[in-house]
Amino acid sequence: RKEVEQDPGPFNVPEGATVAFNCTYSNSASQSFFWYRQDCRKEPKLLMSVYSSGNEDGRFTAQLNRASQYISLLIRDSKLSDSATYLCVVNFGNSGYALNFGKGTSLLVTP
Amino acid sequence: EADIYQTPRYLVIGTGKKITLECSQTMGHDKMYWYQQDPGMELHLIHYSYGVNSTEKGDLSSESTVSRIRTEHFPLTLESARPSHTSQYLCASSPENTEAFFGQGTRLTVV
Numbered sequence: 001r002k003e004v005e006q007d008p009g010p011f012n013v014p015e016g017a018t019v020a021f022n023c024t025y026s027n028s029a030s031q032s033f034f035w036y037r038q039d040c041r042k043e044p045k046l047l048m049s050v051y052s053s054g055n056e057d058g059r060f061t062a063q064l065n066r067a068s069q070y071i072s073l074l075i076r077d078s079k080l081s082d083s084a085t086y087l088c089v090v091n092f093g094n095s096g097y098a099l100n101f102g103k104g105t106s107l108l109v110t111p
Numbered sequence: 112e113a114d115i116y117q118t119p120r121y122l123v124i125g126t127g128k129k130i131t132l133e134c135s136q137t138m139g140h141d142k143m144y145w146y147q148q149d150p151g152m153e154l155h156l157i158h159y160s161y162g163v164n165s166t167e168k169g170d171l172s173s174e175s176t177v178s179r180i181r182t183e184h185f186p187l188t189l190e191s192a193r194p195s196h197t198s199q200y201l202c203a204s205s206p207e208n209t210e211a212f213f214g215q216g217t218r219l220t221v222v
Contacts, residue, residue, distance in 0.1 A: 032209065032210075034210050041150070041199075041218075042215075042216075043201055043213035043214060043215055043216050044154070044201075044213050045213070046210045046212075049210065087154075089210075089211075091209075099144070099205065099211050101153065101154045101156075102153075103153040104153060
């Protein structure tokens with residue numbers, strides 16, 4: 001079982017739609033959580049960190065549920081430029097390499 | 112923008128050649144990582160380092176080797192390139208328990 005699991009994609013949505021991605025993680029001792037965005041043939045870039053209280057950045061809202069070991073990303077009013085792969089990343093906080101990437105969920109926003 | 116650099120960006124090389132992919136960061140991060148990613152596929156961790164003189168193998172078995180003689184430098188070497196090594200190689204660094212910053216990647220093609 002993979003340690004960080006994401007919704008299978010791809011998600012095809014029309015412009016203006018609201019879309020939500022989910023991610024579950026296996027390690028209850030996980031310390032920090034992130035969503036990354038990766039454009040085609042580019043490197044991943046940090047979209048936002050995910051805090052226990054939840055956080056919002058413009059059209060993007062991230063939430064964390066530690067009890068269920070689950071994080072989510074909500075994108076409101078989707079734009080064509082939101083088309084990308086969204087990677088869930090979890091820091092397990094142990095002495096080993098800390099960052100664990102999900103496989104990613106592909107989003108295509110269409111006109 | 113993150114101060115992490117990879118060279119070369121693109122490399123086409125013949126089978127059997129020795130190659131070194133360079134990765135440098137100027138942020139003073141102790142943790143550095145090498146990932147391998149095929150087009151449209153997930154990231155696979157192949158090597159990581161906690162600091163100078165520390166290197167470990169990642170999830171995915173790789174015929175490459177790495178060294179960490181200086182904090183800012185984490186080169187990856189393939190002694191004898193093969194077509195199966197064709198892929199994108201992404202280097203990243205992070206401070207303790209926070210997000211990782213990625214270089215732009217090296218796209219390697221072995222012919």
